[in-house]
Amino acid sequence: xxxxxPSSPKPATHFDAIIIGAGASGLFCAFHLAQRGKSVLVLDHxxxxxxxILMSGGGRCNFVNMDVRPEHxxxxxxxxxxxxxxxxxxxxxxxxxxxxxxxxxxxxxxxxFCDDSSKxxxxxxxxxxxxxxxxIWLNTKISTINKSDxxxxxxxxxxxxxxxxxxSLIIATGGLSIPTLGASGFGYQVAEQFGHQILPTSAxxxxxxxxxxxxxxxxxxxxxxxxxxxFNDKAQFALPLLFTHxxxxxxxxxxxxxxxxxxxxxxxxxxxxxxxxxLLIKHKHTHPKQHIRTALQPYFAKxxxxxxxxxxxxQHKDSDLANIKDKELITLGNTLNDWQIKPSGTxxxxxxxxxxxGVDTRDVSSKTFESKLCDGLYFxxxxxxxxxxxxxxxFHWAWASGFACAMAV
Numbered sequence: 001x002x003x004x005x006p007s008s009p010k011p012a013t014h015f016d017a018i019i020i021g022a023g024a025s026g027l028f029c030a031f032h033l034a035q036r037g038k039s040v041l042v043l044d045h046x047x048x049x050x051x052x053i054l055m056s057g058g059g060r061c062n063f064v065n066m067d068v069r070p071e072h073x074x075x076x077x078x079x080x081x082x083x084x085x086x087x088x089x090x091x092x093x094x095x096x097x098x099x100x101x102x103x104x105x106x107x108x109x110x111x112x113f114c115d116d117s118s119k120x121x122x123x124x125x126x127x128x129x130x131x132x133x134x135x136i137w138l139n140t141k142i143s144t145i146n147k148s149d150x151x152x153x154x155x156x157x158x159x160x161x162x163x164x165x166x167x168s169l170i171i172a173t174g175g176l177s178i179p180t181l182g183a184s185g186f187g188y189q190v191a192e193q194f195g196h197q198i199l200p201t202s203a204x205x206x207x208x209x210x211x212x213x214x215x216x217x218x219x220x221x222x223x224x225x226x227x228x229x230x231f232n233d234k235a236q237f238a239l240p241l242l243f244t245h246x247x248x249x250x251x252x253x254x255x256x257x258x259x260x261x262x263x264x265x266x267x268x269x270x271x272x273x274x275x276x277x278x279l280l281i282k283h284k285h286t287h288p289k290q291h292i293r294t295a296l297q298p299y300f301a302k303x304x305x306x307x308x309x310x311x312x313x314x315q316h317k318d319s320d321l322a323n324i325k326d327k328e329l330i331t332l333g334n335t336l337n338d339w340q341i342k343p344s345g346t347x348x349x350x351x352x353x354x355x356x357x358g359v360d361t362r363d364v365s366s367k368t369f370e371s372k373l374c375d376g377l378y379f380x381x382x383x384x385x386x387x388x389x390x391x392x393x394x395f396h397w398a399w400a401s402g403f404a405c406a407m408a409v
Contacts, residue, residue, distance in 0.1 A: 015041045015135075017409055018153065018166040020187070022049035022136060024395055025381030026172030027125040029402035033409055034132035041164065042129070042136045043155065046182035049136060050122040052174070055181065056353075056395070061118035063097070064090045064399070065392035066110040073397065074258055074387045076199055080361040081386055081397070084369075087407075088400040100124045111391045145169070145190060147374065168409045170378040172402070175355025176201060177382075183349070187383040188359065194374040197360040199385045203352035204258045207249035208266070208343035215344070217307055219245045224304050228252055229269040234259040238272060243304075247343065255390050257346055258356060268339040270308075271299060277333025281326055288322035292332070295321065312336070354394055358385040368408035369401055380405045 017033050019026045022044035033040045042049075053061060065072070068090055073081045090112075097104060102124065103115030114120045129136065137157055144154040151169040155162045173187030188198045210218055221243035228241045230252040242250030256266055271279075276296075283295040292313050293305060300308065309317055313332055316324050349355070359379050363372045371377040380401040388394040 013162065013164050014150075015039045015164070015166045017041075017168040017170060018043060018151065018164060019170040019172055020044075020142065020190070021172035021174060021381070021383075022046075022138065023172060023174050023381065024050070024053055024125070024398035025174075025402040026170070027129055027402075028399050029170060029172060029380055029406045030134045030136075031125070031128040031132045032403055032406035034129070034134045036406065038409065040134045041166070042134060043140045043142065043153075044136075044138050044182075045141055045184075045186075047139050049126060049138065051181040052178065052183075053122045053125075054118045055178075056118055057113055059118055060113040060115075061121045061395075062107075062111050062113050062392040063104075063121050063395050064093050064112050065396060066090045066106070066112065068393065068396050072389045072391075072393045074204075074356065074389075075361060075385050077361045077385070080364075080366045080384075081400075083366045084400040084404040085396075088403040090396060092403075093396070093399050096124060096128070100127070109391055142186075145193065147194070147376075151376065168376045168378060170380060170405060170409070171359075171383055172380050174382045175358060176349045177203065177352040177355050179349060183355075187379070191359045191379065191383070194371060194377055196363055196371065196373060196379075199357040199360050201355050201357035203346050203349045204356040204387050205254045205353035205390050206257045206346040206348065206351060207244060207247055208253055208257065208260075209247040209345050209347060210341070211344045213311070214341055215247065217311060218243045218247050221304055221307055224301055225250060226270070226301070226304065227272065229272040230256045231267045231269070232256065232259060232264065241268065246347070251390055254353070258354075258387060258389065260343070260346075262345060263342070265340050265342045268341070270336045270339055275333060276336035277330040280321065280329040280333055284321040284324070284326070284329065289320045291318065291320065292316060292324070292329075308336075353390070354387050355382060356387050358383055361385050365408075367404065369405040370408065378405050378409065 016038040017040050019030050019042045022042050030040045030042050070081050102120045104112050140155050140157040142155050146152045150165045153164045171187045176183050222245040225240050225242045229238045237252050237255040239252040240250045241252045293309055369378045369380050381398045388397050
């Protein structure tokens with residue numbers, strides 16, 4: 001399947017709707033609007049539509065999750081997502097996947113990925129846009145936006161200035177994550193121009209960084225993965241952890257990062273399916289001459305086990321279990337089941353998959369996504385204060401919010 005070629009500027013300057021942002025939510029909204037007979041222009045300042053789609057899911061695009069519920073989303077207004085999720089389900093999106101013959105497979109927890117490439121999803125969106133007559137302008141800079149009876153935009157493309165107008169203006173600019181793909185705060189600026197509040201933003205679904213001995217340990221173990229339970233007082237995830245040269249990553253850490261604030265501790269259960277203390281006491285009675293390392297050997301990779309030994313029980317490295325007090329073994333076990341560490345920070349927007357915070361949803365209709373402060377202005381996708389957990393939820397929010405908006409404009 002070939003990409004439709006984005007349109008060149010046309011003499012006509014008025015459209016029923018102008019969408020700013022040629023990402024997942026913007027493109028999905030665009031062709032649904034065009035399906036309903038609307039003239040639609042999509043603007044983007046980058047040189048390629050859907051850049052973030054292409055790199056998602058390791059290039060395979062986790063395009064949806066079959067188990068979508070409101071509790072999979074984070075927002076200061078948690079009820080905001082309910083209406084859109086009810087109107088547009090994963091099965092609705094799958095109709096397009098089947099229509100375009102996209103091969104897919106399910107990994108864990110309802111996550112669906114492309115068999116071949118993320119390009120399949122982007123091609124699907126662009127093909128639908130092309131089929132329904134959506135106009136797409138890339139490499140387009142917007143210098144002014146004004147509102148009277150209609151919205152008027154001053155844009156620059158191909159070294160020429162263009163004045164555009166539309167009855168409806170839809171902001172689908174995404175968040176601040178991965179600026180190398182074109183992410184910017186432009187959507188927030190537009191929202192503020194029309195009186196909307198922007199709730200504090202931060203990087204989400206992002207690896208943790210550490211300094212000191214934890215950082216050194218992580219660097220030494222870089223590349224090693226293990227199943228853990230990661231938790232704090234807000235959330236808990238039983239998923240893999242990955243040691244990196246700068247800290248901790250993997251699904252468990254990415255998920256927990258959405259619920260973490262700078263200065264807070266995170267908790268990691270390194271032996272999630274057993275009481276480590278009871279295990280050590282049992283081995284003390286059945287194999288009194290064993291060392292702690294030997295008792296724990298079945299549960300940890302050798303390199304990891306040696307690092308844990310150096311970190312947690314160096315003083316008993318060469319001690320028989322019989323010579324270690326039960327109280328000390330229980331304390332060590334509690335540490336393995338609840339390793340409490342304080343990240344120095346995260347890898348930030350540079351690698352974050354999503355942006356927490358954004359346009360305050362209290363001033364946006366949860367049914368139509370229209371601004372309550374400015375008629376004809378809409379916000380969809382990640383620019384809003386709605387963030388999904390890892391696993392295809394953020395893509396589903398793009399589809400669901402884009403669809404709800406398209407049905408209302």
